Amino acid sequence: MAHIFRELSRNLSRNPGTALGSLLSLTLLFMLFELYWVTAITSAQFYSHLLSDLTMEVFLTEETADSTLTSLQTTIASIDGVESIDFISKQRARAELSRLVGVDLLVGYDSLNPLPRSFILTFSPEYLTATTMADIESEIERMPVVSHVSYSKHWLEKAESVRALILKIGMILGAVILLAAWTSLVNSIRLMTRARAVGFSQMRLLGAGKLFLALPFLMEGFLIGGLSAGVGWLLIFYGKQRIAFTQFDIVAPILQEISIFCGAAALLGIISGYLGIRRLLR
Numbered sequence: 001m002a003h004i005f006r007e008l009s010r011n012l013s014r015n016p017g018t019a020l021g022s023l024l025s026l027t028l029l030f031m032l033f034e035l036y037w038v039t040a041i042t043s044a045q046f047y048s049h050l051l052s053d054l055t056m057e058v059f060l061t062e063e064t065a066d067s068t069l070t071s072l073q074t075t076i077a078s079i080d081g082v083e084s085i086d087f088i089s090k091q092r093a094r095a096e097l098s099r100l101v102g103v104d105l106l107v108g109y110d111s112l113n114p115l116p117r118s119f120i121l122t123f124s125p126e127y128l129t130a131t132t133m134a135d136i137e138s139e140i141e142r143m144p145v146v147s148h149v150s151y152s153k154h155w156l157e158k159a160e161s162v163r164a165l166i167l168k169i170g171m172i173l174g175a176v177i178l179l180a181a182w183t184s185l186v187n188s189i190r191l192m193t194r195a196r197a198v199g200f201s202q203m204r205l206l207g208a209g210k211l212f213l214a215l216p217f218l219m220e221g222f223l224i225g226g227l228s229a230g231v232g233w234l235l236i237f238y239g240k241q242r243i244a245f246t247q248f249d250i251v252a253p254i255l256q257e258i259s260i261f262c263g264a265a266a267l268l269g270i271i272s273g274y275l276g277i278r279r280l281l282r
Contacts, residue, residue, distance in 0.1 A: 022188040022224050023231075026181050030265060031232035033177045036170055038236060038252050043166065046248045047159065051128045056137070056151040057088075058119040064145040069117075072145060076119060079136060081127030086120040093118070116147065130157045178268070185221055185272035218273040225269020229262040 058076065069087065077085045088096070093115040127133070133156060137149045204213070240250050253261075 221273025226266030
């Protein structure tokens with residue numbers, strides 16, 4: 001073990017530029033992915049917050065009798081996904097219009113209020129998708145007492161398409177970063193081993209095993225990979241403390257997920273270390 005740790009320190013001290021270059025390049029690569037991760041979580045929370053305000057308004061025909069409103073409300077409330085239902089009378093619609101405009105536009109229409117009656121529906125979060133909302137809309141519109149249904153349909157469809165695009169970008173970005181990190185670390189360790197090719201051959205002749213020879217480089221890859229991922233997170237959390245937005249909060253992954261990510265980066269370093277040295281182990 002003393003020899004293995006001594007070899008590890010020699011590798012780093014003899015090639016400080018290569019080791020530092022690998023550390024900095026991997027830190028930038030991992031930090032790019034970590035920034036995307038934070039952005040994806042933050043946008044997902046902001047998207048969920050926007051969806052929580054999404055409602056559907058069901059307008060009733062003028063011929064609908066007031067005596068049927070209670071049974072109609074019960075029928076609509078029993079539809080899967082409907083979380084709450086609120087009745088908007090003509091008088092309440094007039095008050096809401098006056099509040100929005102700032103003046104009562106229906107002065108003189110006290111006996112004949114032209115505003116329609118309606119129900120305001122809210123939904124469970126798992127039902128707030130474009131497909132599900134369209135199915136609910138179709139089910140409600142088939143009722144003869146309903147004149148039309150209104151909700152932010154086009155906004156919901158565009159929001160879902162943007163989320164799908166972000167997911168695709170994340171998968172491509174993750175694959176590119178993984179390939180770039182693997183290539184960078186493999187090449188750096190390969191450069192370090194070239195200078196010691198003669199020493200490797202001598203130790204092989206003396207009976208040193210492959211694992212014994214490779215372990216310092218595997219540990220080096222482990223340290224560089226894990227440390228670069230950890231430094232990237234430290235920089236991100238430092239920036240998080242210095243940057244604030246008024247419309248939303250920046251959300252970072254939990255500590256357990258960050259630890260798993262750093263562990264995966266360290267494992268990538270071990271694999272890269274083996275690929276960088278395997279030619280000398282043949």
